[in-house]
Amino acid sequence: MTGAGSRALLLDPPPVEPSPATRLPLAWHQARAGELRAAAAERGARAVLLTDPWNIVHFTGLWAATTERPLYALIEPDGAPFWFYPRLDRDLVQSWWYGDGAEYFDYPHVDGQHPNEGTAARGPAVDLWEWALRLCAARGHGAGDLLIDRPRETPFGSIGDVCLRSRMLKTPEELALARRAYAYFDDVHVFCRDTLLDGFHDGMTDFELRSAMIDMATRRIVPDLELDGGPHRGVGVSIDLGWVRAGRVTGYPHPNQFRYAEITRGGTLQASGVIRVGGYGGECYRPFMIAPRTAHMERLWTVARDSCLLQQDELRAGVSCGEVAEKIHRFQIDAGVRDFVYHRPAHGQGPEGHQPPWLALGDDTVLEPGMCLSVEPGLYDPRAGFSVNFSDMFVVQDSGPALQLSRVPWTTEWCWLTL
Template sequence: MQALRVAHDHGDVEGTLLHQALHGGLLRGGGTGVGRTLAPLACAVKPSHCSLGAAFRGRSSMNMNRRSWVKGAALVGSGFLSRIDRVAAAQKAPVLRDVLRAEATGASEKLFVPPRPGEEGPPAPATDDRLSLDWNKATVKRLKDTLASRDIQAFVVRDPLNIMYVTGYWHTTTERPQAAFMNKDDADPWFMYPGLDRDSVTTWWFGGGRMYFDFLHGEGAFPHEGKVQQGETVDLFRFMLEGIKDHKVQGTRIGIDGELYPAELAKAKDVLPGVEWVNVADTLMKMRWVKTPEELALWRRAYVYFDRAHGFARDYILTHGTDVTDYEVGQATTTWINDILYSELDLKNGAIHHGVASGIGIGCRVGPLTAFPHPNQPLFNRIGRNMALQVEGGAAIGGYGGENYRAYIIADGSGSFDPHMRKLWEVSQHTCDMQVDLSAEGRTCSDVAYEIHKYQVAQGVQKYIYHRPGHGEGVEGHQSPYISLGDHTMLRKNMCFSEEPGLYDPEHGCGFNWSDTVVVGSKSGYRMSRVPYTKEWCWLKL
């Protein structure tokens, strides 16, 4: 009360405890607590002012008579403030979802590239959340028909990516081996699988199988069945072969997605004598290279959300400028877009097989962090003027999607853009457009890389070249083939590639890398994203 008495004696509340409470950090940005709760009270004290700062400004703005002040002091002395603060403390703070949704103005989304007449893509987004079982069955038929032309009547796949691609059985990959086997005339796949995935594998597309408890598996040990024993360590490759033998093999040639080691081949001959093992990994990879319309539509659906994430990140940067770190931009954007994504996917309240392999991750890097293709330092740097900045990330729905990066320049304090950064940005941006134009079926990966690198050197930026312009895109992320001088693979329509002819300058702490999914077309490629590559989008004044 001493501070209040001083305020009364001098007719001034500046510097009092009451003023500190009302003008503290709680008033900044509409927080909770005494400051926010007392805002109406402050305006009532001085109705001609609409803020606490104006209501308690000093002698010239107080104009409170002695009776009004005494009444106010009596309220404070009676514990009025402490009671209000307890009420305020009991009020719930807004949840993070609502805070971030309030941040989303959608302003940058208005700049998205509109569809152009005659463009080959992107396709309309899928309405489903994953590829259907019918798609998997059609894919298996294509594989069986291809293998039959080589007199292969059965196949086994052990690579998790191939298992998922062929059967649609999405699962977490660990050290635990799994396999799927089918004869030409089998309607459903047979599996070898670990016990922890028994609910996943048996409820999607399942024609029987052989389960081991875990890795390493002890013979006869199945604790979930009450069988707890310290059995001999089971050779799981032989375990798989014995299961296939019991299932029966059609024909005398089995296609397998990889080379067998000599020790494995010896076991295979022992368990399945007379069977020839044929490596068909290349056949499966070439199938996965060329995406079907269903895969591309699902891919595009992921990019609808991906693009919105980029719009949110740009708006967040423009709103908060140099007050935030690149880390905050990435985390805020990731949380915001995944809340929307998962709210709109058909997750069936957490039911298995719904929302598989779906999610979006957004990162942001600024300043020196942009100068390294793969920085080993954390993406945690305060955004500043006269810096390079990159918004980056990956997105997928049902396993399908890819990368999407945009490279920014932030103006200096005078609103000017650094000439060196401008040069690197303009050259790298142009080579992105070159890659799209060159991505036509019939060219080779090497052709595309050659033209891009040739242009970079002609522009005098060879010192800043660190890597090839792009790589194939698939469920695993990086997929062959590669937009590289040494890869002479012929481009085929509906192949997908990243787009990253980046340039990096560690000496000056800046770099510019891009990415998107470029889909090979008939006359040229197209991008999955509608986020612009323009100066209007990428050159920012904060």
């Protein structure tokens, strides 16, 4: 459905070329591991034990669905990682960047019991954390020589700050992959708006629209993934449009009910979701105000939109997150909408979703080029049964205001619809 001509309203493309690939190459992750080794050496250590799933993805490139089963990667002075892994991850681990490893059967694990090798006796569960540390020590990495990526009650030092900083400051390759995801998202938002204007019918539900958007996005993205059934292709892909919702439920920031409501004239539709490819991308929301609108709807929409544009202008290198949050909240208060403010203006975005820094009054993190943040100075009126919440990805630049990664407009022409 293209009669509405939404594509012609898209903003000019940002100066970030979409990645030709759908995941980062192994060499990129190996370079990050090299940086981690150098940081560990500066702290007098020779090895790093990665235990956080997102650090494992970042520094090794291995995507694995972690559960209660521990999966660790030991980064030593050179060579491929030494892995600690459950048997069900064996084929993924050993077919990626693998030097050597230690396998346990499952969680909880009993020492020496591997049903796949013909042993299956009950017994006391092994402490897999202590097991991993003993094996690290056997490889010459004890206290004073080994750093761990997240705080634990151990004699080992932490290098979690270095890991998090590396994940927060996006490289050009990461931004290119994020832009690829947002190019898909541009198409999804065009489809959404055109469907509303060309295909709306009485009784149409947010579920119907959401399902059509998911189908369109899947058909658009999946052919590019070159899926062959094997591992390590199509990783980090998320097509999460479950937040597309209409009517009263939009009045709640995080509604806890199933989204199924009619899209009505005089109502609202929140076109919200997350698209990631290779782990990169993020949120892109636009709130539709459907005629006949009330003055209250138009007022909240305008203040929320102007808050987003203020955020883009204020997100500058060298300024603290708290300073930007204060200016936005002061803008909201001065505009007379304080009763409808429910949360901070934004959060950092990465492969895990929310990540630091937090655009909040209590975060003094100084903004640096490459940091990527959401755009959510939303306003909510559950009594009136609607909200206005935009989002996108703003990237802090070397100088000047932040860069928007999507091409979706912020205008009344885009969002104020007559069906």
